[in-house]
Amino acid sequence: MADEPNWEDIFGEQPVDSAPKSARDAAAHGTDRSTDATEPVAHPDETDAASAAAGAPPPVASGKPMTRREARAAQEAAAARPGNDPHIPAVTQAAREADAFATFEELTAGTADSGGENGGATGAAAGQLGDAASDEPHRKKRRWGLIVGLPLLIIALLGAGAVAYAWVNYEDQIREVLGWEIANDFEGTGNGEEVIVTVNSGDIGSDIARSLNVAGVTMSFDAFYDLLLAQETDPAFFPGNYSLQKEMSAQSALDALLDSENIVTDRLLITEGTTLPNALEIISETTGIALADLQAASEDLEHFGLPAEAVSLEGYLFPATYELDGGQDPYALLDLMVNTMYEKLDAAGVAEEDRYRILTMAALVQREAGPNTDDFYKISRVFYNRLDQDMLLQSDATVAYGTGNLHTVWTTDAERADASNPYNTYANPGLPVGPIGLPGELAIDAAINPADGDWLFFVPINLATGETVFTTNVDDHEAAAQQLRDWCAASDENASYC
Structure with a gap:
């Protein structure tokens, strides 16, 4: 109904108003209801005509009531009409006849409204009856009766x-x-099921809140993030792998991350997509090997037998969980990880001379893809299609790797225009100068076996679920990019992915 409050009126923020309710209602609906209003009155000639058409006796002009004889004669005359019930007053009988032909839309269109042409009544029935009824309230009541009588279904x-x-x-x-x-936080210190959470160098509170929630440690992003905001001083988190439990309260998770005893030292976990600098920090925190020693060893490219095109050890450490015996030195540990990568490439049928190209593509796919495994192969196809058509790859992930600004999916115009960044695929043609992270087996397989398709663009529109839109033209791509912008702006949790 026009004057019924909508859900926005009920649950939206309501201004404080000292005016009487009727005045506030009038203002809300753009109608001044603070003054009296009367129902429209039919002209006597119109009433007579309508009454005659309905089979009712015309009103007595003098205003005197009919005698019993006159009333009985009028009733008998009305009853003589075919199909009429002699026990129902003529006006009511006519109303039923008219309403019998009312449509569903007319029956559900609502009751009288003072703005209507016939006192606000709507529908064919009201038009046929006009003002035949002796008073307006009776017509309203009949209409409501019909609506209430609609099928319960x-x-x-x-x-x-x-x-x-x-x-x-x-x-x-x-x-x-x-x-x-709804509670957004667990109680207690966990359910006993271990889960490893990685803290990378440069991670901020929102990054860690998201990692904990994704791993099932905390019930929600907000539980941990709000707790951090309530701290008097910012907690200091150190890079490494932490042994936590699922279903921990936000406070117990925070306490565990601040306790160095929870850093895992008996096994080394490096996850897919980790960059070389972060991997070296995690190795140092896990094994106790000095970070400077690891960094120095990683720069000895000749020792590891890397391809001639390789510019660093980036991309050549295989991400996995390694059991430690406490006796590894920097070279021995890095050798183990490099050799594992070579074994995976050999098993996938990658020739030695193709290692550089495949790992560069695989690392790009790993960095760009989300959790949906099928997307790895489609993203690989997009990049191969662009290379085949001599198009720039235009990957923001490569630009970000070159700038070191890895904590956002966005790049600036200036960053994309900087051709001096050898990883900038907006300004430089072909693949980037080398891998931009450590790819896993899935990304390697996608680089070798891309999906079939003619896509030239892709963009994730939900970074939490990894939902990605693949398109063949720039207009559709820009529309999807706007969906990502809107998603990132929707909440603090969403923004932590962006």
């Missing part, structure tokens, strides 16, 4: 639809009103 469906709409759009407000708040 329709009413149930309409009600269910309204409830569903309200729940989808106003769940938080409804829960607040009804006191149905």
Whole structure:
């Protein structure tokens, strides 16, 4: 109905107003209801004509009531008409006849509204009856009776639809009103199931809050992030792998991350997509080997037998979990990881002379792909299609790697225009100068076996789920990119991915 409050009125923020409710309602609907209004009155000639058409006796001009004889004669005359019930007053009988031809839309269109042409009544029935009824309230009551009499199934469906709409759009407000708040934090120190969480150099609070939630340690991103914001001083997190448990309270997770006893030292875990600098820091924290010694060893490219095109050890350490015996030196540990990578490439059928190209493509795919495994192969196809058509790869991930600004998916115009960055695939043709991270087996396989397709663009539109849109033209690509911008701006949790 026009004057019924909508869900925005109910659950939106309401201004404090000292005016009487009726005045506030009038203002809300753009109608001044602070003054009296009367229902439209039909002209006597119009009333007479309508009454005659409906089979009712014309009103007595003198204003005197009919005698019993006159009333009985009028009733008998009306009853003589075919199909009429002699026990139903003529006006009511005519109304039923008219309403029998009302459509569903007319029956559900609502009741009288003072702005309507016939006192606000709508539908064919109102048009046929005009003002035949002796007074307006009776017509309103009849219309409501018809609406209330609609099939219960329709009413149930309409009600269910309204409830569903309200729940989808106003769940938080409804829960607040009804006191149905959902807990966003676990209680206690965990359920006993170990989970390893990696803290990388440069991770900020939102990064760690997201990692904990994705790993199942905390119930929600907000539980840990809000706890960090409430701290008087910013906690200091050190790079490394931490042994935690699933279903920990935010406070117990924070305490565990600040306790060096929880750093894993009996096994080394390097995850896919980790960059070489972060990998060396995690190795140092895990094994106790000095970071400077690891960095020096990693620069001895000749020792590791890298391809002639390689510019660093980046991409050549295989990401996996390695059991440690406590006796490794820097060279021995890095040798183990490089040799494991060569074994994986050999098993995949990659010739020695192709190692550099495949690892460069695989690292690019690893960095750009989300959790959806099929997307690895489609992303690989996009890059191969662009190379085949002599198009620039235009990967923001490569630009970011060259600038060292790896904590955002966005790059600036100036960064994309800087051809002096050898990893900048917006300004330089072909593949980047080398791998931009450590690729895993899936990315390597995707680099070798891309999917079939003619896509030239892709963009993730939900970085939490990895949902990615693949397109063949720039207009569709730009539309999808706007979806990503909107998603990133929707919440602090979303922003932590961006």
